[in-house]
Amino acid sequence: MNRPAAPWLRLGWRNLGRNSRRTVLTAGGLALGYCSVVVMTGLGRGMVAEMIGNGTGVLSGQLQVHSRDYLPERSVHETIGGRDGADVEGLVEAVAADPAVIAAAPRVYGGGLVSGGDQTVAAGLIGIDPKREANVSLIMRTGEAGRHPSGEANELWIGQEMARQLSVEPGDELVVVAPAADGSLGNDLFTVVGVFRSGLAEIDGTIAFLPYQSLQRLIALSSDRVHEIAARIEDAWEAPAAQSRLVASLSVSFGGAKVEDWTAFQPEMVQYARLFESFEWVLLVIVFVLAVFGVANTMLMATFERRREFAVLRALGATPGVVLKSVLWESVVLGAASLALGAAVTLPLLVWWHEAPPDVSWLYGDFTMAGGLVRPVLRVEYPFGMMVFAAFALFVTAIGAALLPAVRAGRVRPADALQD
Numbered sequence: 001m002n003r004p005a006a007p008w009l010r011l012g013w014r015n016l017g018r019n020s021r022r023t024v025l026t027a028g029g030l031a032l033g034y035c036s037v038v039v040m041t042g043l044g045r046g047m048v049a050e051m052i053g054n055g056t057g058v059l060s061g062q063l064q065v066h067s068r069d070y071l072p073e074r075s076v077h078e079t080i081g082g083r084d085g086a087d088v089e090g091l092v093e094a095v096a097a098d099p100a101v102i103a104a105a106p107r108v109y110g111g112g113l114v115s116g117g118d119q120t121v122a123a124g125l126i127g128i129d130p131k132r133e134a135n136v137s138l139i140m141r142t143g144e145a146g147r148h149p150s151g152e153a154n155e156l157w158i159g160q161e162m163a164r165q166l167s168v169e170p171g172d173e174l175v176v177v178a179p180a181a182d183g184s185l186g187n188d189l190f191t192v193v194g195v196f197r198s199g200l201a202e203i204d205g206t207i208a209f210l211p212y213q214s215l216q217r218l219i220a221l222s223s224d225r226v227h228e229i230a231a232r233i234e235d236a237w238e239a240p241a242a243q244s245r246l247v248a249s250l251s252v253s254f255g256g257a258k259v260e261d262w263t264a265f266q267p268e269m270v271q272y273a274r275l276f277e278s279f280e281w282v283l284l285v286i287v288f289v290l291a292v293f294g295v296a297n298t299m300l301m302a303t304f305e306r307r308r309e310f311a312v313l314r315a316l317g318a319t320p321g322v323v324l325k326s327v328l329w330e331s332v333v334l335g336a337a338s339l340a341l342g343a344a345v346t347l348p349l350l351v352w353w354h355e356a357p358p359d360v361s362w363l364y365g366d367f368t369m370a371g372g373l374v375r376p377v378l379r380v381e382y383p384f385g386m387m388v389f390a391a392f393a394l395f396v397t398a399i400g401a402a403l404l405p406a407v408r409a410g411r412v413r414p415a416d417a418l419q420d
Helices: 005-057 088-096 160-166 212-218 236-253 267-305 307-315 320-355 384-410 414-419
Strands: 063-067 101-116 119-128 143-146 155-159 173-179 185-196 207-211 228-233 257-261 367-369 372-374
Touching: 005 236, 005 267, 005 320, 005 384, 063 088, 063 236, 088 101, 088 228, 088 236, 101 160, 101 212, 119 160, 119 173, 119 212, 155 160, 160 185, 185 212, 207 212, 228 236, 236 257, 267 320, 267 384, 320 384
Parallel strands: 119 207, 155 185
Antiparallel strands: 063 228, 063 257, 101 119, 101 173, 101 228, 143 185, 155 207, 173 185, 367 372
């Protein structure tokens, strides 16, 4: 089946070799365009993945289960299962049983004042199960000093900025005052056991973690009342499918629970990801539209130099279609050579960049994007889909740019060309 095309491929290869310098420059330009599109796409997707991974992984999780009426007010009364509470252990196990979920942990939320000496700051209080939370939140890996809270003791784990404002360190005691669910004002003495640094000012200066049983006692909630179950999913884009499965499975035993994935409670990240997807296609179009001019120039010069050759072919009985096919096969060979060169450069570069992303922390520190922390690491993902589309675009560019020169070559009049 491939035999009819073989002579045309050989002919195209030989014709391109007539001016090897021009051919190498044109193929190099197309290969560079392919490499640029694929690598820039991979770099952009790496930044998006970094943003989503940190934005959802630092604290919120990729999936959350809570009372239907809990958001957006976050009332202390709106616990899962209402005032009757729920089987917390059973709910955590049910969420963790989903195949996409790596870990799940219960949480209790409150708010109040944290005082140390003459200093007082407003703080969001998050009650956690320290062992389970360590498998859900990246923030549990950011200890600057001390340790995590443990058990049910009155222990606090606070941010670096809050520690600075209160002038405290591990081992110091703080007074925590918070409105309770029964209308009273809960207050108790807590020991600072550790200090963390997330890199996000809104967390480091305003959040304090403590065992959720301690927070339940402080704000007068029974042991079976929690506000949220947070879950971690390795691939954040699998969260919507997991959310659909959990909605179906939890509706039987926990009908009052609402399941949301990160695309619902952090929509700004979804918008940014979609914005970058559109940028990928803009980049693809710009690069290969510019490449059209280079290929067209090469093919125009090549066909102009061979006008006498085409005239002889026409005089010997060759049809315009044969001449057209000859020039187009040259562009096919040029596209194949360009793609081979581009892939030979791009694939090793992607592998190296993915496996050993360069750290540019010396140039700039951590920064936030769409609410997520982005580390100073130039991470690259493998854009397999874009590799295919870019290869297709490369061939379309090579063939499309050669179409006009091929048509002009096919219209060469033997008598006029041979007289020149």
